[in-house]
Amino acid sequence: DAGVIQSPRHEVTEMGQEVTLRCKPISGHNSLFWYRQTMMRGLELLIYFNNNVPIDDSGMPEDRFSAKMPNASFSTLKIQPSEPRDSAVYFCASSLGRGGYSNQPQHFGDGTRLSIL
Amino acid sequence: KNQVEQSPQSLIILEGKNCTLQCNYTVSPFSNLRWYKQDTGRGPVSLTIMTFSENTKSNGRYTATLDADTKQSSLHITASQLSDSASYICVVSAAQTGANNLFFGTGTRLTVIP
Numbered sequence: 001d002a003g004v005i006q007s008p009r010h011e012v013t014e015m016g017q018e019v020t021l022r023c024k025p026i027s028g029h030n031s032l033f034w035y036r037q038t039m040m041r042g043l044e045l046l047i048y049f050n051n052n053v054p055i056d057d058s059g060m061p062e063d064r065f066s067a068k069m070p071n072a073s074f075s076t077l078k079i080q081p082s083e084p085r086d087s088a089v090y091f092c093a094s095s096l097g098r099g100g101y102s103n104q105p106q107h108f109g110d111g112t113r114l115s116i117l
Numbered sequence: 118k119n120q121v122e123q124s125p126q127s128l129i130i131l132e133g134k135n136c137t138l139q140c141n142y143t144v145s146p147f148s149n150l151r152w153y154k155q156d157t158g159r160g161p162v163s164l165t166i167m168t169f170s171e172n173t174k175s176n177g178r179y180t181a182t183l184d185a186d187t188k189q190s191s192l193h194i195t196a197s198q199l200s201d202s203a204s205y206i207c208v209v210s211a212a213q214t215g216a217n218n219l220f221f222g223t224g225t226r227l228t229v230i231p
Binding site: 103 | 162222
């Protein structure tokens, strides 16, 4: 079975440019999560969708970040304009159930390593 | 304040030896506790999920314990292998609605040497 698929795996761009990260969750999963991971702060949850609807975006750092889930098989995380402090690894994960208090495991993609110069 | 603390920060052990990683939390109300393994350059992989009523859960050579009274969990790795070299992350979920009910430890970096 295919796992969570993220693209691109690596992205290097100059500050000010728009960045779009993509995620295809596991078929049948109804929850999707976007995370950011840095050495300093570890894993941070940015936003969580349930049945394609954003449930909580309180982890999104600022208005430069936006996420969409137009259908059950695709989600995007967009940064516009990008800044050097946005450099991190961005993970997408999907699961059955609703939210973090579901007892279902989250399945992570292998992430997008983003570098903003 | 809801927090998750892991110790040690890093650990080096010889292949074949056992080790125990610790996770202490102050998250309340408690829903579940998860251990993830993250290989370098890969996404985290779920090892165990434990609810309030579960004291021990095993996944092969990995055994997680939970003491909900003292708010402590441990991950014990038996007969370590080189492939166990990874970061191990503890995540505690609060029993509240919203995405901000997940609290993350900063992980323990385990290195297994031959």
